[in-house]
Amino acid sequence: MSFENDAALPQDPSGRVVSAGDGARSLGMVAEDADYLRDAAAVLAAPPSVVPAGLLAEVLARNYGLSGQIDILSSEVECTAEVRLPDDRRLILKVSAQPAAVESFRFQSAAIAAVAGVDGFVAPRVLPTRGQEPMFECEGVCGYLQTRLDGTALHRLPASPGLLRETGRALGQLDLALGSGDLPAMHRPVLWHVRCWPGLMELRHHLPPGPVAEAVRRAMADFQGNIAPRLGEVPWQVTHNDPSPFNTLVTDDGIAFIDFGDGCFGPRIQDLAIAASHNVSDPSLPLGGAGHLIAGYAEALPLSSVEANLLVGLMKARQSALILINYWRSHLFPENAAYINKNVGRAERGLAILSALSAGDAQEVVMATTR
Structure with a gap:
């Protein structure tokens, strides 16, 4: 994309600025939609959030009082890890140091909670923090913990x-x-x-x-x-x-x-x-x-x-x-x-x-x- 005014956004390997404002307006988008597009593109233009395994273990213990084997999974934006507890239960921990992740995790945890227990389909469950919150924010890192579903994609x-x-x-x-x-x-x-x-x-x-x-x-x-x-x-x-x-x-x-x-x-x-x-x-x-x-x-x-x-x-x-x-x-x-x-x-x-x-x-x- 060609958003010349977004110097903070990453550049692609050719040096072209990754952005989405002026080009979108040239296609007939109104300013509000072009700004929305620019902000949305910035999220996916950022590299995946990398959170060290040691920090994942720390936030898991601090916010949930849990410990276990942590394996980082493939993910495009946030850091996603599988947690195997000592009793062999498996959970999914989603964590990010990106500022935009706070709003994303607020949505995700609320959406999962909104469909909990509804018949006709299956969804994960969000596990509350020690403070009974759906997600945590601490020292520049945010995230939430959910159950892991067993099934075949x-x-x-x-x-x-x-x-x-x-x-x-x-x-x-x-x-x-x-x-x-x-x-x-x-x-x-x-x-x-x-x-x-x-x-x-x-x-x-x-x-x-x-x-x-x-x-x-x-x-x-x-x-x-x-x-x-x-x-x-x-x-x-x-x-x-x-x-x-x-x-x-x-x-x-x-x-x-x-x-x-x-x-x-x-x-x-x-x-x-x-x-x-x-x-x-x-x-x-x-x-x-x-x-x-x-x-x-x-x-x-x-x-x-x-x-x-x-x-x-x-x-x-x-x-x-x-x-x-x-x-x-x-x-x-x-x-x-x-x-x-x-x-x-x-x-x-x-x-x-x-x-x-x-x-x-x-x-x-x-x-x-x-x-």
């Missing part, structure tokens, strides 16, 4: 119609639970929010020339011209905003959702668009195979005609956003490119399949799927 399992339908139904139940009220920090800047997407085309120079770049250009033009102007016609609420196959688990107790770090206040249908976009893989099936997931979601949360009309356009825009953001971030952090790009191939294949559908055909398939 969706991307590791065959995408059977029954499993996809069950996943969609569970996601609808999750959105019903998240829609019950406001949460702290739900309006904080998140680059995956739809209000950022018009400005993401500033990142297109990171894409290799060819059919993927052209499909991204067309999908984002359609989003800006035909989808975004109608988003005010659909319900908005707190959403998970990243129910990918990596954040969806199959457990003995049902479908589980983890990692609420990208959650925010946005169009409710966005959660379905994201989950469905990750399951477009077979051009011989309706919507590439995502129809079963969409049908399951509609059993829990029936789609309005407007939502049905916008869904495939949102799916393509989300695939394009994923491609743009991850090519950019892998350029910034080449040593972490394999982890950053874990979903890119799936998004590129899915976008190619959906791009072959006309808008009318896409809406007709969605309506037929949800009848």
